[in-house]
Amino acid sequence: MRLSLKQLFQQISAVGCANGLAGRQLGCESAAHVLQNSSLLKQCRIPVKWEAIVKEVNSGRHLDAMPGVRETMRKLADQTRETIKKEGEVLVVAGDHSSAIGTWSGVSTAMRDVGEIGLIWIDAHMDAHTPATSGTGNIHGMPVAHLLGYGDSHLASIGDNFPKIRPENLCLVGIRSFEPAEQQLLDYLGVRVFFMEEVERRGIAEVMQEAHHHVTRQTSAFGMSIDIDGFDVADAPAVGTPEKDGIRADEFLQALLRLDLRGLIATEIVEFLPKFDDAHKTSEKLVVNLIETIYQTKFFQTQATESILRRAHS
Numbered sequence: 001m002r003l004s005l006k007q008l009f010q011q012i013s014a015v016g017c018a019n020g021l022a023g024r025q026l027g028c029e030s031a032a033h034v035l036q037n038s039s040l041l042k043q044c045r046i047p048v049k050w051e052a053i054v055k056e057v058n059s060g061r062h063l064d065a066m067p068g069v070r071e072t073m074r075k076l077a078d079q080t081r082e083t084i085k086k087e088g089e090v091l092v093v094a095g096d097h098s099s100a101i102g103t104w105s106g107v108s109t110a111m112r113d114v115g116e117i118g119l120i121w122i123d124a125h126m127d128a129h130t131p132a133t134s135g136t137g138n139i140h141g142m143p144v145a146h147l148l149g150y151g152d153s154h155l156a157s158i159g160d161n162f163p164k165i166r167p168e169n170l171c172l173v174g175i176r177s178f179e180p181a182e183q184q185l186l187d188y189l190g191v192r193v194f195f196m197e198e199v200e201r202r203g204i205a206e207v208m209q210e211a212h213h214h215v216t217r218q219t220s221a222f223g224m225s226i227d228i229d230g231f232d233v234a235d236a237p238a239v240g241t242p243e244k245d246g247i248r249a250d251e252f253l254q255a256l257l258r259l260d261l262r263g264l265i266a267t268e269i270v271e272f273l274p275k276f277d278d279a280h281k282t283s284e285k286l287v288v289n290l291i292e293t294i295y296q297t298k299f300f301q302t303q304a305t306e307s308i309l310r311r312a313h314s
């Protein structure tokens with residue numbers, strides 16, 4: 001049997017972002033470096049090739065972080081766009097969730113000529129504030145609004161002036177903490193939100209199938225933005241804004257095995273705050289498990305599809 005180069009050197013290209021100033025607690029800026037040096041990640045069955053680690057620009061905290069966040073997100077968008085153009089896919093390991101503005105601006109503008117992208121947003125929070133509605137001023141609570149084209153005009157126009165995600169191509173999963181203004185915006189735009197109550201009632205596997213259908217039905221590729229505070233605190237203790245009764249990690253990992261990941265163009269994993277991890281490195285293990293499960297599944301599905309097609313045409 002002949003293997004293509006891509007099959008022999010199966011690996012995932014990663015971009016790190018060492019950002020944390022837009023979060024409630026400092027510390028997740030070290031997540032990308034911790035993962036880069038993680039012996040658990042080095043043992044991962046899918047080798048991770050680090051393309052770059054974006055450093056954050058510091059202009060202060062809360063709303064004073066804005067000028068710095070704009071700069072950092074422009075750099076992150078450039079890196080993710082370049083990696084998509086070169087490798088066709090990217091894994092982003094970032095700190096606080098303001099990273100999503102950079103990540104998905106990069107992915108979306110890389111794909112501008114091809115088509116719209118869909119996004120599954122795994123999170124305890126809606127992250128749909130604008131600077132005008134946020135009570136805390138923490139920009140990690142605002143990426144969804146900016147990707148939809150609202151809020152700070154600089155953040156909303158990174159890469160180009162179009163919204164990076166259309167409301168009909170976005171799904172939020174695991175939500176259990178939000179303020180009224182966030183819900184009003186998402187309701188108004190018709191964004192599909194799977195609250196934690198629905199996840200509990202239907203099971204995460206069924207919810208993920210529906211979310212997948214929703215974000216792929218009219219797009220050319222889809223991504224996943226995974227905030228590890230979406231998971232239960234028992235499975236992801238190392239986060240800055242924990243909310244109880246989250247998604248069970250083992251059920252989520254099982255659900256991933258049954259999703260069609262062939263169209264997955266990018267994954268972003270955020271809000272891991274290493275200094276809060278326990279002695280067993282429970283949260284770090286979760287991040288590694290997510291990477292391994294997602295990319296083993298994706299590569300298996302892609303290869304199997306290729307060999308079926310090759311046989312059919314030989």
Ligand SMILES: NC(=[NH2+])NCCC[C@H](N)C(=O)O
Nearest residue numbers: 097125129136138140141241
């Ligand atoms: N990415 C996060 N952890 N977001 C939490 C946001 C919490 C709260 N809604 C706020 O705006 O401050």
